[in-house]
Amino acid sequence: MKEILANFNKAFESRVRLGIMSVLAVNDSMDFTGLRETLAVTDGNLASHLRALEEAGYINMEKSFINRKPNTSYSITEEGLDSFSSHLKALEELIRNR
């Protein structure tokens, strides 16, 4: 049981963070608006979770301009993908062992 919990990542405890990681795991990148629409969350809520994941090194942020409008897009890092899949495995283990 301890071993399983070792892979259970605190950074992914919130639903929004799990959602962000799920979306970025299967898409090359997605911009802020796309994430907000997909996850149906508020700007502030999304921004704070994105910042936390970025600080943990799990996602990358890239700012650019499209038609002079600022566009922020996010992608998952290798580290992020690794931790997210171990977290998923841990979740599945927990369910199997109940």
Next chain:
Amino acid sequence: MNQSDQHLEDIQAIRKLMEASSRFLSLSGLSGIVAGLLGVAGAIAAQLIITKISAPEDWYMRPFAEGLDGFREFLPLFGVMALVLVLAFSGAVIFSSRKARKSGHRAWTPVTRRMLASLLIPLGTGGLFILFTAATVPAGVSIASTLIFYGLAVISAGKFTFGEIHWLGVLEVITGLVCLALPQHCVLIWVFGFGLLHIVYGLFMYLRYRG
């Protein structure tokens, strides 16, 4: 709620998000059936035009736009093809947005845009290719090219929607290649590719995903 129920719910939420964010889930099977029926109707109209203008036996060996006269004669044929294309595409848009509304998905998402781009790039290239070579390339080759480019477009767009559509694309490309090898039967082969394959695919999707 106990903890493992919560984990189960998490996993389900993750799966749902992964699917909804990377795949266009509202592609309607009905639109496939309609496209197939339109394809058959279009091919019948085309065959009637070919007979009516008493096209030579070996019309498929000659370019569609052989000289200005030839072009004028074949103009109705291009008209029929364009009409089938526009109606089939509108059908796909109408039935798919209806399906999205019914199932509570949004139809216009980043995935939809990516799917359309990966569909329209090979399709547009193919359309221009066929148009630009219509004066020099045998009609049978032009007809085969519509199947081949369409198949490639479907394979490319298939990455963003249900997995089964990949096989529709592969079959369209194979049908196109067969059409190249047997140009004398190209109208019949085209009916198979655009008509029958779409109807079978559409029925399969309609029954499997209820819509």
